[in-house]
Amino acid sequence: MDLLNNLALGFSVALSFNTLFLAVAGCFLGTIIGALPGLGPSNGVAILIPISFSLGLDATSALVLMTSVYYGAMYGGRISSILLNIPGDEPALMTTLDGYPMAKAGRAGDALVISGVASFVGAFLATIGLMLLAPYLARIAFQFGPAEYFALYLLAFATLGGMASNNQAKAAMAACIGLGIAMIGQDGSGVPRFTHGNLHLLDGIDFLVAIVGLFAISEVFVFLETQGKESSIGVKLGKVTVPVRDIIASGWTMLRASLVGFVAGVLPGAGASLGSFLAYMSEKNIAGEKGKFGTGVPRGVAAPEAGNNAAAGGALVPMLTLGVPGSGTTAVLLALLMTLNITPGPTLFTDKPEVVWGLIATLLIANFVLLAMNVPMVKIFVRILMVPPAILLPGVTMISFVGIFSLSGSDFDLLLMTAFGVLGWVLRKMDVPTVPIILGILLGGNMEDNLRRAMTLSDGDIMFLWSSPIAIGLWAFAIAGFVAPMFLRNLLKKPQAVAD
Amino acid sequence: MIVVALGYILSATTIQTPLFPDPMGPKMFPYMIAAGVILCAIVMILRPDPEADWPPVQAVMTIGLAVVVMIGYAMALKPLGFLIPTAIAAGILSYQLSPRPLVAAAAGIGLSVGLFVLFRYALDLGLQPFPKDWM
Numbered sequence: 221m222d223l224l225n226n227l228a229l230g231f232s233v234a235l236s237f238n239t240l241f242l243a244v245a246g247c248f249l250g251t252i253i254g255a256l257p258g259l260g261p262s263n264g265v266a267i268l269i270p271i272s273f274s275l276g277l278d279a280t281s282a283l284v285l286m287t288s289v290y291y292g293a294m295y296g297g298r299i300s301s302i303l304l305n306i307p308g309d310e311p312a313l314m315t316t317l318d319g320y321p322m323a324k325a326g327r328a329g330d331a332l333v334i335s336g337v338a339s340f341v342g343a344f345l346a347t348i349g350l351m352l353l354a355p356y357l358a359r360i361a362f363q364f365g366p367a368e369y370f371a372l373y374l375l376a377f378a379t380l381g382g383m384a385s386n387n388q389a390k391a392a393m394a395a396c397i398g399l400g401i402a403m404i405g406q407d408g409s410g411v412p413r414f415t416h417g418n419l420h421l422l423d424g425i426d427f428l429v430a431i432v433g434l435f436a437i438s439e440v441f442v443f444l445e446t447q448g449k450e451s452s453i454g455v456k457l458g459k460v461t462v463p464v465r466d467i468i469a470s471g472w473t474m475l476r477a478s479l480v481g482f483v484a485g486v487l488p489g490a491g492a493s494l495g496s497f498l499a500y501m502s503e504k505n506i507a508g509e510k511g512k513f514g515t516g517v518p519r520g521v522a523a524p525e526a527g528n529n530a531a532a533g534g535a536l537v538p539m540l541t542l543g544v545p546g547s548g549t550t551a552v553l554l555a556l557l558m559t560l561n562i563t564p565g566p567t568l569f570t571d572k573p574e575v576v577w578g579l580i581a582t583l584l585i586a587n588f589v590l591l592a593m594n595v596p597m598v599k600i601f602v603r604i605l606m607v608p609p610a611i612l613l614p615g616v617t618m619i620s621f622v623g624i625f626s627l628s629g630s631d632f633d634l635l636l637m638t639a640f641g642v643l644g645w646v647l648r649k650m651d652v653p654t655v656p657i658i659l660g661i662l663l664g665g666n667m668e669d670n671l672r673r674a675m676t677l678s679d680g681d682i683m684f685l686w687s688s689p690i691a692i693g694l695w696a697f698a699i700a701g702f703v704a705p706m707f708l709r710n711l712l713k714k715p716q717a718v719a720d
Numbered sequence: 721m722i723v724v725a726l727g728y729i730l731s732a733t734t735i736q737t738p739l740f741p742d743p744m745g746p747k748m749f750p751y752m753i754a755a756g757v758i759l760c761a762i763v764m765i766l767r768p769d770p771e772a773d774w775p776p777v778q779a780v781m782t783i784g785l786a787v788v789v790m791i792g793y794a795m796a797l798k799p800l801g802f803l804i805p806t807a808i809a810a811g812i813l814s815y816q817l818s819p820r821p822l823v824a825a826a827a828g829i830g831l832s833v834g835l836f837v838l839f840r841y842a843l844d845l846g847l848q849p850f851p852k853d854w855m
Contacts, residue, residue: 392759396754400754437790440786440813441783441786441787443817444779444782444783444786444816444817445779445782445783611814611827611830611831613813613814613817614809614810614811614813614814614817614827614828614831615810615831615835617790617809617810617813618806618809618810618831618832618835619835621790621793621794621797622802622835625797631794631795631797631798634790634793634794634797635791635794635795637794638787638790638791638794641787641790642787645783
């Protein structure tokens with residue numbers, strides 16, 4: 221009954237004109253962001269956050285807008301995968317495998333519709349999963365003390381870092397860089413650190429500046445470097461009809477892929493890319509040789525799209541209940557929450573139920589909006605894909621600058637953002653993942669606070685960190701999550717081999 | 721990276737101790753981070769990855785120019801207002817992507833005006849269109 225009451229509360233928030241408008245706008249923007257190659261969900265959300273602040277939106281509205289963008293981007297990623305053979309974002313990589321062959325065979329419209337429906341199934345089931353699982357997890361999280369939180373943060377770094385890079389040392393290094401940056405400014409007791417007398421640094425580095433720099437601006441540099449190399453030979457989109465038989469035939473595929481994707485999303489660090497990869501691989505194995513995966517079969521586009529959209533919803537679970545993001549984009553969403561002075565975690569469900577349940581209700585509605593946008597209206601987005609990069613890229617840059625500038629009005633922040641952009645580009649060249657850096661900047665303060673609180677409670681006894689079963693379990697998972705990818709790497713290398 | 725980490729430690733030693741110290745104090749955590757960086761750097765030196773393929777000088781120059789443009793833009797935005805620096809910066813970036821001067825100029829001016837209208841009127845951001853003295 222609790223659930224129904226909560227949902228009623230949620231819908232009472234979501235069904236206002238204002239919220240609905242933001243959700244529709246977010247879905248629209250998100251689909252565009254997802255569809256444009258090079259502008260992934262994390263970039264898109266990062267650029268839009270400062271702008272949503274300067275609009276003066278309240279917490280629920282800003283969250284609704286941004287998560288709609290996030291969901292929309294996950295839907296939109298498939299459009300350029302299918303039409304251009306370029307994934308619109310990283311999780312849509314697996315969709316190119318069967319989507320582009322289908323498009324070449326003249327079935328681009330079918331592929332778009334099937335993947336649109338699959339996205340809907342995945343995202344919808346994941347939202348239901350979020351609804352059921354999140355309150356339960358929040359209840360467990362109430363038992364967490366400082367030692368457990370410290371272990372939890374470690375777990376997030378270990379798994380996210382372990383997945384994000386091919387080299388554990390590089391991922392760990394990235395996490396440490398992020399933590400180091402988080403230390404700049406005043407600590408919990410008001411002692412200035414690493415400011416070198418610079419007044420701008422006293423408040424610390426705003427994580428939005430770092431995020432927009434590391435994601436969006438470095439993306440511009442990468443694009444400048446690789447310009448012209450990626451030839452995009454578009455496929456004409458024929459008539460869009462609804463291939464009912466194919467959709468029914470891939471029904472079980474969508475359901476199974478949604479489940480796989482959701483689980484992958486809930487695990488901290490795994491995220492949507494892993495969700496779509498696992499979903500595609502498991503369906504391929506189930507179908508066997510007869511399935512002809514990779515040659516342009518409908519199930520081959522249904523599986524990864526259901527998987528990645530389900531993972532996108534799943535990744536919200538740890539972010540909302542524990543304050544630990546499950547993927548790069550949820551890390552950006554966490555930054556949004558923290559800037560709004562909302563502390564995600566178990567208390568969010570008791571203190572601010574209207575935010576959580578309003579969000580969940582909006583996501584349910586957003587899914588239907590997205591289904592409508594991505595099936596009947598898909599042609600509009602196809603047209604937007606034709607915007608030449610020579611206009612798109614400067615536009616992205618200017619929006620990033622104006623966004624940050626309108627937030628702080630400080631040219632120091634703009635310079636800092638450019639510096640982060642250069643840093644991000646250099647690190648990407650060196651194959652050092654940037655997501656752990658963001659995570660480090662976001663969680664660094666909390667992580668230190670919890671460690672110091674734990675040490676104060678135990679009077680400096682380091683064994684306190686391993687004193688509860690939950691903490692020991694988290695440590696074990698953290699170590700496993702960090703070490704396991706070293707062995708799984710051979711398995712994970714496969715998608716590139718398939719893509720070639 | 722080791723050098724950076726050592727510098728970080730050095731900088732951390734200058735952190736003042738607060739009036740009411742807790743068992744860990746403000747220095748310990750930065751020390752732990754620096755230790756982590758050093759450890760990772762040693763691992764990376766001992767087990768190096770294949771060298772990253774650095775782009776040709778020309779591409780680095782392109783990016784370098786883009787950085788200069790952004791720095792200039794960051795400095796110019798406050799004193800010169802939105803329209804002029806945006807048109808110039810967007811125009812240069814556009815030219816770097818497709819070297820057709822007329823198209824780039826049009827893209828720069830179009831983006832500048834278009835974004836200004838969008839930000840100022842649709843989103844209601846308080847942007848300064850021109851240098852303050854002109855107003």
